[in-house]
Amino acid sequence: MFTGIVQGTAILINLVEKEDFRTHVMAMTGRLTQNLVVGASVAHNGCCLTVTNIRGNKVSFDLMEETLRLTNLGDLQVGDSVNIERAARFGDEIGGHAMSGHIMCTTDVVSVLESDNNYRIWFGLPKGYEKYVFEKGYIGIDGISLTVGEIENGCFCVNLIPETLERTVIGQRMIGSRINIEIDPQTQAIVDTVERVMAQNTALKS
Known part of the structure; x- marks a missing residue:
């Protein structure tokens, strides 16, 4: 679950095209990466994605063809920035409203x-x-x-x-x-x- 309170932005530094999906490598710094682990959920422009690899401040996410088609993440090019929100945790203040991370x-x-x-x-x-x-x-x-x-x-x-x-x-x-x-x-x-x-x-x- 997410709250719609964006915590910062990250820059797309590498884009790897694969069959029917692609990998985005994002430069994420500061608290955006604090205690971040592979498998964690992170919202990119409101779209929930899963962390697949972490190397320092370089964090990778895989995007299926459907995600690329239905959201603006498929329009991104290297150098573009996206809104980032880490998944909400129990006890966090809900400053916005409950959001699923599923773009409609x-x-x-x-x-x-x-x-x-x-x-x-x-x-x-x-x-x-x-x-x-x-x-x-x-x-x-x-x-x-x-x-x-x-x-x-x-x-x-x-x-x-x-x-x-x-x-x-x-x-x-x-x-x-x-x-x-x-x-x-x-x-x-x-x-x-x-x-x-x-x-x-x-x-x-x-």
């Missing part, structure tokens, strides 16, 4: 609005997932726990504080950038349950 879909940045006191990014509402996105609701953007600001014209926005821009890669996103989305699982469960109950009631009345 991707969407594109449609607008970036920057002013002296605000930084706002608009994204397209992912087709088929519109019903799970609510104003003031939680959403995972590249592994960052954020609150939905507004929804209009098939898009939604988030407002970013300087700390988030400093700690994560979201400030590097431009119009057209592909970002990973994880819908709040509690919201999804509630919406799906309500839909199922309403469908059953409709069937009983017909």
Whole structure:
């Protein structure tokens, strides 16, 4: 489990292509590698990956073809940075919201609005997932726990504080950038349950 509180970023320093998957070698330093072991779960832009090798600050992760296709990790090139979050442990403070590390879909940045006191990014509402996105609701953007600001014209926005821009890669996103989305699982469960109950009631009345 993850919380959506990104702990830092790591740089992709080597990319090894293999049949139907690839290996990413990341430069991870400081507390990102503290007590890290092979087999540990680490979120990259919100996508849960497993540590396969550790050599000093060089940490390797294998990505299956499906992961490369369904997330923006398949777009990465050597030199790119990703958001990193270590798996939550019992007793940790949950500062964001519970996240599984399973990316549900991707969407594109449609607008970036920057002013002296605000930084706002608009994204397209992912087709088929519109019903799970609510104003003031939680959403995972590249592994960052954020609150939905507004929804209009098939898009939604988030407002970013300087700390988030400093700690994560979201400030590097431009119009057209592909970002990973994880819908709040509690919201999804509630919406799906309500839909199922309403469908059953409709069937009983017909």
